[in-house]
Amino acid sequence: MVHRIGHVGIRVSDLERSVRHAEEIMGLREVERVDGSSYLTCNERHHELVLVQGEQVACDHLAFEVRNDEDLRTAREAVLKEEDVTIVSEEPEEPGLDGALRFVGPGGFLFELFHGMAADEPPHYNTIGARPRKFEHITLKVSDKERMEGFFQKVLGFRLSDRSGDSISWLRCSPEHHGVSLIRDEKDQLQHYAWQIEDFSSIARTGDHLMRNNKTFLWGPGHHGIGDNYFCYFLDDDGVIVEYSANIMRVENEDAYVPRTWPDEPLSVNRWGNPPPPEEFVNGGTDLTRARISHG
Structure with missing residues (x-):
């Protein structure tokens, strides 16, 4: 079902500082910023890291990619069978996605399953340090x-x-x-x-x-x-x-x-x-x- 690790969302206390570190130390590039969330990438995909302005540092969500809408529907059916899982949303809450499902799973982690990540970002850009793949x-x-x-x-x-x-x-x-x-x-x-x-x-x-x-x-x-x-x-x-x-x-x-x-x-x-x-x-x-x- 899941065929690729998508990204992670991190809540940060100072968004400007955290974006600067991601760009100047980690070699990422900010694609866009929407409603206090910064979407960063290191390749053609719209985002591989989400930084969210918050009051304190925390793990916001874990995102995993499925191939298509059919796989997303299959995943939804499997999720609904789990007693300790609660669906939070069934529409994309981030730009650059065709479809998404968010739910709180075991341990209280917020999971996101998505498909159709936009992949039209420039593959090459100027950066500092070792840029990830x-x-x-x-x-x-x-x-x-x-x-x-x-x-x-x-x-x-x-x-x-x-x-x-x-x-x-x-x-x-x-x-x-x-x-x-x-x-x-x-x-x-x-x-x-x-x-x-x-x-x-x-x-x-x-x-x-x-x-x-x-x-x-x-x-x-x-x-x-x-x-x-x-x-x-x-x-x-x-x-x-x-x-x-x-x-x-x-x-x-x-x-x-x-x-x-x-x-x-x-x-x-x-x-x-x-x-x-x-x-x-x-x-x-x-x-x-x-x-x-x-x-x-």
Whole structure:
């Protein structure tokens, strides 16, 4: 059903500052601004990140793309069968979409399923730093990991790629190893969101660009064992964790692939060894928009 990770919406306390960071540090481009929301992209698609003016920093919504209106109707039927899901809207609330469905799902996360994203933005533009290729994945902290894992597979059509012990699961909706990963935790939060960059040299350019702007990596660079991608993590100006990812593993033969259970140890998440993720990364997360939780 879902065939592509769409974007994430983040509520920010200072929209101008956050847009400036997205453009000058992350290499994105603002497409338009409507009613206090900024729509940014790094490619031909209308938006791959939405920044929403709010009173405090929070995860506003998680967006996933389906192929067409028929798939959206099928998804709606599947959503209605879930007891802990509440539909919020059935029309697009963002520009650039042909159709959309929003609902509060497990854990209080606001989900958006959409189709028909406009793709007529200029593919080339001047930018600073290492420009991402596309939005790649999200990682969530979830208080009921089994429920959320089942929801992504049963309702949204994801497939399990790998697990790390009983603590983390990675799921895919395309040949790329994961579009979503789920971390068992006491709270429900957005742990980080990730952009796909060209190669490892882009990580080096990002590190130098951060240095020139008096910023540093939060964790990395490194080489994930699970997913086999190179990575670096840094904080945006709102304290949200951002990952740049390169060379992620692809599952080209769905019939032959067998999910693995990796040992729950540091080498599974960084083949290059120490240091392990710092506490700021492990304990980091962006709370959900409180107004959204009240719908559930």
